[in-house]
Amino acid sequence: MIKHLALSAALMIAGLSAAGAETFYFSAIPDEDDTALKERFDKVADYLAGELGVDVAFVPVKSYAASVTAFRNDQIQLAWFGGLTGVQARMVTPGAKAIAQGVEDKQFVSYFIANTETGLSASEEFPMDMRGLSFTFGAKTSTSGRLMPEFYIREETGDAPEDFFSRVGFSGDHSQTLRLVSTGAYDVGALNFSVYDKAVTDGLPEIETAKIIWKTPPYPDYNWTIRGDVDDRFGEGFSDRVQQALIGMTDPDLLASFPRSGFIAAANEDYAPIQTVGEELDLLE
Template identity: 75%
Template sequence: MPLLSRLFATMLATALPLSAAAQDTLYFSAIPDEDETRLIERFSAVADYLSEELGVPVAFVPVKSYPAAVTAFRNDQVQLAWFGGLSGVQARLLVDGARAIAQGDEDTTFVSYFIAHTDTGLERSDDFPEAARGLSFTFGAKTSTSGRLMPEYGIRQETGEAPEDFFSRVGFSGDHSQTLRLVASGAWQVGALNYTVYDQAVADNAPEVETTTIIWQTPPYPDYNWTIRGDVDARWGEGFADRVQAALIGMDDPDLLAAFPRNAFIAARNDDYAPIEQVARDLDLLE
């Protein structure tokens, strides 16, 4: 499908009323962890793949924020979503029967990077960078697992202090790409972001890597996941959720996988994200 047609279909889907979900189109969304243009390019191709595999129309619906992705899932505006660890937990708690069905092979042991502007003089270490005390620091989105939840948990575990007490100033950039840009520009001295975004920037020889350096990485944790509503079998037929799971796990096109980027997708269960739910409760980030 031409890009303009995809964009038009996407814009139309965002304007559909809640009752549209009752039609035969499967709508899915994703947390906006990167620029919207890149997300539309990534997930429009995924929609084409799923439509062919499942034999039903599939459309990608972009959203403006992490909470908006959870709300769309709760309100049945989308029936499938690519969530982060925390947003997936939030969505499943709001929708009876919702379940995680797939994750990237890398998502079982995901990490966050702490990066610093080169002018700080900080260097990479296996130990938490105590020398960053008193510098300015930015998270990503407020409900991002890799951009906020686990970095904050790491700060508290390693220092015994809240981020606001350890750093001179704390902010939220909104997404991983923006965190990288802001630290690279010197607007913030230190930031935390999804490791795949930084590694991709290095692979692309992005200019931002010239003025930033990795100074620490968190211990591994479970992160991104595909989550599906519990009522899809009633709508598209018995076993439909399992068919979606099989289609995702069977996705082996290098171009599609590189868009995430992931080497492969594997099966996931709700229980895989129990550690994320516990950390979120410890930090009072769940209602």
């Protein structure tokens, strides 16, 4: 009887502990539409929960800026950021650190694409013939959709985008940039190479009327960044365990959702070039 009561009490305490266990929340910059993001990252949440032994939930956000705010305000403890948003988040969150990046993120590039009606074709040289055409970036704080494309526009032409092009817009995400250029709403635009390459793999119709005309030199981009207080809340070594879980992600279906061939370790200093360009373009406070 005593053993039975002790066992019952132990089970009750365990149940209360599990019920009160803290959930580990993460998010990602909304570089595609909401449906695609949820599909991608709900699977990642399940994987991380299994690897870490805690409840894990994906929290969608509406904008790049919202992802940084959610991280700073501790609404999320881990995020899949772009290069610039990662720098922004770490600047406003003491102790935060980049812990992983995609294999492709060490040498990331942006594509400049043009509607076929412009007559522009692929070139090794920066396409100066874009002068006077309409142009769309992606999100305003996107590394691959705005920061680095604007950097190279200024470097190659000596002009601000607003002076070089007849009209400049911001589509909000890479998929939308591809759609806007393919329909001719904008003559040219810049986007993340992996989004365009995936559109080619998927055989999307947009690639028939939106063609690559130039590729930027490589730069560091996306990264997993984690808050500095997670070990205090989830146990000693938790940050290292998260890093190992990300690096150990080998399921082709999970990796294809990024898309990346795998993840490798990263550190804050890897993104010093992005911080430098962000400061030059007044995109960092």
